[in-house]
Amino acid sequence: MLSRTLMCLAVISASTPLLADTVWLKNGDRLSGKIKVFDGGKLLIQTEYAGAIAIDWKQVKTLESDQELLVKQDAYTGEKAKSLRAAEAGKVTLANGEAPKTVELASIQQIIKPRPVIEDMVWKGNVDMALDYQRAEKDTNSYDIDFKTSARHGKWRHTAEGEYNREFQNDVVTTDNWRAEYALDRFITEKWFWEGRLTYRRDKVEDLSRQRTVGTGPGYQFWDDELGAFSLGSLLNRTDYEYKGGGQDNFYSLAMKWDYNRYLIGKTVQLFSSGEVGKPLSGVANYALDAEVGLRYKVTEWASLNLKAERDVISGTENSDLSKTRYTAGFGVAW
Incomplete structure (x- = not known):
């Protein structure tokens, strides 16, 4: 007993x-x-x-x-x-x-909580969704889905992200595009890493119908902890443009990219921004900018509301300046 x-x-x-x-x-x-x-x-x-x-x-x-x-x-x-x-x-x-x-x-x-330089596996990411229905002189339906995920294993980090945008006005498609990107980082020291990156864009409405970019270069991780992360990278890119009318451009460029996120107010609000600005080495375009900035408000441990602004600029192409700005509000999940 x-x-x-x-x-x-x-x-x-x-x-x-x-x-x-x-x-x-x-x-x-x-x-x-x-x-x-x-x-x-x-x-x-x-x-x-x-x-x-x-x-x-x-x-x-x-x-x-x-x-x-x-x-x-x-x-x-x-x-x-x-x-x-x-x-x-x-x-x-x-x-x-x-x-x-x-x-x-x-x-x-x-x-x-401090993070070790080398961890066995860390996986995190988020998916943001936004829907917009307007009923007026012009009926408008808009859909936007974004995702981003990264996995860190030892000195390697894999990052995948993508987005899909579609909009109708009076049953006519006015926006229909998607983007996918994959990056592989190899950490040389605790902060310095070398990145290889592949990006593909497809647009079925705009004059610039396809973009392909392959790039590589060094980057620096300023911090990556419980409160967020911030990194800068410089890339040498090879970019190919295909236009709806059949024209093509290809060129090399130097680019600077950033990825920033920061939790505020006891990890209930997250400020985030990511993007890339590049300058072609030839005279094909003046510059290109792809950037986003936004806020997420955590409703639960995994669910959030989000507000986001996106800006895409391709200035000085032989066709015309190609610029787009989008504002979205929606719901998301994170892990």
Whole structure:
């Protein structure tokens, strides 16, 4: 009987999480869960009983965590603590071996979970959808679907993205195009990487009906953490244009691309922007720009509402300047 009791206790102990983060509030309440991030005055803690909870940092009395966390007391430097230990009101102790350090909560600007340089596999992405129905003198139906996903394995990163746009006005197709892109990055150091990229565009309405671009070049990853990522890349591109009337252009160009996203307000709002601007080495065009900027508001852990503006410019071709601007609002999912 005693042996069975001990066995039951062992099973229960093994199945119960031993490590849980705890936040004590100034009003006497206590929350247990897993600290996700602190930024913008909000501490985000994931709980089993209420999901993700954003806590006003000014209401925190002290906290503790058994996670390894990066604690930043200014915008540029931070201390990687093996764990956090509760201290007197308004303070927390950064436990790091034999030299623990107690700091004021008011001095902390960010708490994030550090990412190792090489990870076995990290996969993330999002799909955004937008529908627009207008009934007026001209009935308009508009559809827009975008996706972007990336997978990091060791020193390699795979990125795939695409979009599809279609619009009708009084049952006449006024927009019908799609784009697909694949990029492969090889990290040389923690920040520097070399990229190879292939892009294909198809437009069944505009004069420029097909675009194919192959490019390669170095890039720099400024950061990639729980709060977002930012990278810049320079590319040497070979681009081919095909026009509806049968004309063709092909040229080499130098381009600069960017990819930026940043969570705000306790990871409830995401600001994002990506794009590329290029200058042909020959006189085929003056420049080309493909850019987007937008906001996502997280409704749940996986669902969001989004607002986005897109701008495509091809200036100085032999046909005419080709410019398009689109504004969309819709629903999306992320992982």
